[in-house]
Amino acid sequence: MDPQPMTQQAQSMSAYAMWVAEMARALAVDDESAFNSALNGFDAVRDTRVLTEVRKVTFDLQQALERFSRDSRLAELAHHQVPDARARLAHVLRLTDDAAHRTMDLIEQCIPLVDEQVRAKLNDVLLAQEYQDLSGQIVRSVMQLIDELEVALQDLLRIAGSQSDAPPARGNAGPAPLAGPAIPGLDNGNALSGQQDVDALLSTLGM
């Protein structure tokens, strides 16, 4: 533990003790003006302690804000990764929506061709597509959370006086994370846009 605050605390405790003793003395001799001045002395010690604490908190906050504005990782989060996360989730919504509709297209095509028993099963498959609604609602609520996070991060960066109104250069540390499925509207780097492109590339490589 840092010994400095303890010393400070010990100092103010002894000052408190002195003023309390003085108040007791003034009470014993019924000296109102001495009591009041001792009370003022007591308050002054307390005010000094509060001020010291406020200064310390202010200093810590300033340090934290300076560290924050220097930390490009946070600016990177606010400018790139948080908006990316939202775009990725929006894409998940589209993928599951498309897949569920595709499944239902096929079910609707099959239903006239099959007997009653199979039809009942196909209706179960149809109903199972409600996962898209249920998971989609959850994804949307996470997207709302991301919106709030983005606003908060950008506010914090602004308060910290970050010079990075111009977004910082991307990815300066560690290996690049795996990109996963390509997401429309995001910078996919050199991702290919479909199987044909993949086949064409493989062909130029002699496969």
Next chain:
Amino acid sequence: MNFLVVDDFSTMRRIIKNLLNDLGYANVTEADDGNTALPMLKQGNFDFLITDWNMPGMPGLELLKQVRADSRLAKMPVLMLTAEAKREQIVEAAQAGVNGYVIKPFTAAVLKEKIDKILATRPGA
């Protein structure tokens, strides 16, 4: 019997529409939230409303209240089909005059049972 199905997820609207068709209800119209649904209800000739709760724009509870507040629509059977499963929400919907409440995920049997029950107890049924 003309149904209006209100849900912001097209997947869910399509599921409900298919299930209704399978139950023999061929006339099913879709809307994606309360703001779209309300004018359709006021102009159209609907007999039954199935609505989600959590939708952007006008949510299902507000739609229900608007329907109950409109003298021409006030008696319309309304079934809420929603993932909102908190007790106080269900109570709130009941107080607003909902006729049935089905929680997602749901089954075709439950949907049929609730619709049948609402239609059986409807005035003039």
